[in-house]
Amino acid sequence: MSATLPLPSPVAVSAAQPSRSYWAVVWRQLRRDPMALAAGGVLLLIIAAAVFAPWLAPADPYKASMIKRLLPIGSSGFLLGTDELGRDLLTRLMYGGRLSLLMGVVPVLAAFGIGTAIGLFAGYVGGKVNMVIMRVLDVFYAFPSVLLAVAISGALGPGLSNSLIALTLVFVPQVVRVAESVTIQVRQLDYIEAARMSGASAFSIIRVHVLGNVLGPVFVYATGLLSVSMILASGLSFLGLGVKPPEPEWGLMLNTLRSAIYSNPWVAALPGLLIFVTSIAFNLLADSVRSAMDIRR
Amino acid sequence: MNTPSQASPAPERGGRPQPLLVVRDLKKHFPVRDSGFGGPRKFVHAVDGVNFSVPKGKTLGIVGESGCGKSTTARLVARLMPADAGSLIFDGEGVAEFRGLHLKEFRRKLQMVFQDSFASLNPRLTIAETVAYGPRVHGTPAAKAMQQARELLDRVGLDAANFANRYPHELSGGQRQRVNIARALAYDPQLVILDEAVAALDKSVQAQVLNLLQELKAERGLTYLFISHDLHVVHYLSDYVMVMYLGQVIETGPVERIYGHTAHPYTRALLSAVPSMDPARRTEASPLAGDPPNPINPPSGCRFRDRCPRAHAVCADRAPELAAIHGAPEHFAACHLNDTASGHPDAGQEFSA
Numbered sequence A: 001m002s003a004t005l006p007l008p009s010p011v012a013v014s015a016a017q018p019s020r021s022y023w024a025v026v027w028r029q030l031r032r033d034p035m036a037l038a039a040g041g042v043l044l045l046i047i048a049a050a051v052f053a054p055w056l057a058p059a060d061p062y063k064a065s066m067i068k069r070l071l072p073i074g075s076s077g078f079l080l081g082t083d084e085l086g087r088d089l090l091t092r093l094m095y096g097g098r099l100s101l102l103m104g105v106v107p108v109l110a111a112f113g114i115g116t117a118i119g120l121f122a123g124y125v126g127g128k129v130n131m132v133i134m135r136v137l138d139v140f141y142a143f144p145s146v147l148l149a150v151a152i153s154g155a156l157g158p159g160l161s162n163s164l165i166a167l168t169l170v171f172v173p174q175v176v177r178v179a180e181s182v183t184i185q186v187r188q189l190d191y192i193e194a195a196r197m198s199g200a201s202a203f204s205i206i207r208v209h210v211l212g213n214v215l216g217p218v219f220v221y222a223t224g225l226l227s228v229s230m231i232l233a234s235g236l237s238f239l240g241l242g243v244k245p246p247e248p249e250w251g252l253m254l255n256t257l258r259s260a261i262y263s264n265p266w267v268a269a270l271p272g273l274l275i276f277v278t279s280i281a282f283n284l285l286a287d288s289v290r291s292a293m294d295i296r297r
Numbered sequence B: 001m002n003t004p005s006q007a008s009p010a011p012e013r014g015g016r017p018q019p020l021l022v023v024r025d026l027k028k029h030f031p032v033r034d035s036g037f038g039g040p041r042k043f044v045h046a047v048d049g050v051n052f053s054v055p056k057g058k059t060l061g062i063v064g065e066s067g068c069g070k071s072t073t074a075r076l077v078a079r080l081m082p083a084d085a086g087s088l089i090f091d092g093e094g095v096a097e098f099r100g101l102h103l104k105e106f107r108r109k110l111q112m113v114f115q116d117s118f119a120s121l122n123p124r125l126t127i128a129e130t131v132a133y134g135p136r137v138h139g140t141p142a143a144k145a146m147q148q149a150r151e152l153l154d155r156v157g158l159d160a161a162n163f164a165n166r167y168p169h170e171l172s173g174g175q176r177q178r179v180n181i182a183r184a185l186a187y188d189p190q191l192v193i194l195d196e197a198v199a200a201l202d203k204s205v206q207a208q209v210l211n212l213l214q215e216l217k218a219e220r221g222l223t224y225l226f227i228s229h230d231l232h233v234v235h236y237l238s239d240y241v242m243v244m245y246l247g248q249v250i251e252t253g254p255v256e257r258i259y260g261h262t263a264h265p266y267t268r269a270l271l272s273a274v275p276s277m278d279p280a281r282r283t284e285a286s287p288l289a290g291d292p293p294n295p296i297n298p299p300s301g302c303r304f305r306d307r308c309p310r311a312h313a314v315c316a317d318r319a320p321e322l323a324a325i326h327g328a329p330e331h332f333a334a335c336h337l338n339d340t341a342s343g344h345p346d347a348g349q350e351f352s353a
Helices: A022-031 A034-051 A089-125 A127-142 A145-156 A160-187 A190-197 A202-238 A250-260 A265-296 B070-077 B100-109 B127-137 B142-155 B173-184 B203-220 B231-237 B255-260 B265-272 B313-317
Strands: B021-032 B042-054 B059-063 B085-090 B110-113 B191-195 B223-227 B240-245 B248-254
Touching: A022 A034, A022 A265, A034 A089, A034 A265, A089 A127, A089 A160, A089 A202, A089 A250, A089 A265, A127 A160, A145 A160, A145 A202, A160 A202, A190 A202, A190 B110, A190 B127, A202 A250, A202 A265, A250 A265, B021 B070, B042 B070, B042 B240, B042 B248, B059 B070, B059 B231, B070 B085, B070 B191, B070 B223, B100 B110, B110 B173, B127 B142, B127 B173, B142 B173, B173 B203, B203 B231, B223 B231, B231 B255, B240 B255, B240 B265, B248 B255, B248 B265
Parallel strands: B059 B223, B059 B240, B110 B191, B191 B223
Antiparallel strands: B021 B042, B021 B085, B240 B248
16 A cells, blocks of 8 residues: 655755744654653543542542441442542542642652752852762662651651651752752853853853753653652551541542451552552653653754 | 943954963863872873963964863863963963953953864754853843844854754754854954864865854954864964974974974874875874873973984983074974984984974
8 A cells, every 4th residue: 555654854854944942842742652642641630630629529528428338339329439437439539639649749849949959059069069968968868768758757747748848858869969960961061161161150151051951851850750759648648647637638548448458449449549540640751751852862 | 331342353452463372381280089098199281381372363273192281271271271370361461360350351352162063052042042142141132142143153154044043953063063163253252262173074064164264264363273183174274383292382383384394203203194195105104103101190301202213311311492493483392303402312413304
């Protein structure tokens, strides 16, 4: 069959065409990646369900019923069954996504901002300042992240904001490391020397020439942290260090449903399944973003 | 208010006869991580007492093997790294003590083109933005800087209508190097340092860029400091040539003197290593054996002596000074062979390349 292949026509790269900006190219690349589309679609669905939970959810997430405890999946009126206190599980999963996603995204965003700033500074200044900053952060880095998160939030006490702070502190050293190493690479390139030759101030050089080239790799690394953050947050809640009952949160739900694992295993597994699916989707999307952003090298 | 220093081209001090750049006794030693505790700290003698001057409107070519200190010299002159010792006089003004505003002003007059055309362009900026960046740092309004950038791109042979909004990865090596040249010219410098600026280009593109450099020099009265290991290219572009070996200047003079009547065995070996266009004149024999000695522990006396075919006992005892060659103005060489009083048995014999 003489199928016409969608070859890029030579005209498309001719001189007359205006260049696309870097992010436009990345976006186009992402839209063509089926994995990115699938992962993005799943995430969008989960996020939408969480955000619009008050309007979409079929029941009240706090309304318990002693008679309707641990109903199996597909019971009439309770699509995904009920939990150990007879609350509608679908509703609680939708509401639970709000806190779980919040705890996945907020610490990573905060660590991305703080870590990039510290990393840029340490990497650009170099020398002894860099050494002091990096060695101090290495102390944090030396602990496994789960242990560190548990230790910090244990010290701060349970609660949502404390677990957010704990998770941010866990991620900052990791982001700083990436930002610092990329900054050091970028700093020794000739275009930085050329910018120095132009008499520009260090601030202007960092803003115009360093930041733009460091942000990409750090962003990719941070997207990979989203799933870790969600799992750690769920772990903290599971251990009783995060959100307190009766607040719906996936990790906490996994904990409280643990006792039902023998009587009603499918219902008990649902929060864990959601954590799993969400973090996998974040990871796949991060991988796609990484390859989409790789076009320049 | 329009300050005189903002007018272009920058005002010239001392008239034509005064050299644009005078470098005196420039030194840079890089510390090497010592092998153990308590041992003496070692240094790489990257640039060890270099003296030269560049007349206005001329091109000084610096040649030498890899690691001889050419690029370090360029970076020291550009003040991209601090020198350990020595002084720079740029257009009659001392530079070594420049800081802050003065340094900013000095850098307006001195620009550099690097070897790696890709690494020297920010991949996130369009080429017009790259060219306009310097003038914007110096306070030119954005729109005007962009307009000037487009004009400059046109001048270096890149059609601004097509190229101004492109990113470096969309350009070929020769085109990128033209962008680098346009950036260097963005605020009418007096001195342009070309650090292996054409070395990474293939021959046909190299020729185009060299011709562009010649045109720009004539057009704008530029002075070049041209660093290269390619002796053909240096011959073509330079008015004066300086030969470096292991961090020191061993010979300097007008290009025709160096290429025609060299007064140093090392320069002679370098020149005879250039492949000849005439097959009948090609030699199989290697003119120079071995690698340059370790710059951490340079040999005593003349640094070239352990590779020199005419080395003698005196060469190990005393380092030859850079001295004027008899009967040739502006030609200097550091070799005992040129000094009848040096004690070298062959001294004073006619040296011919």
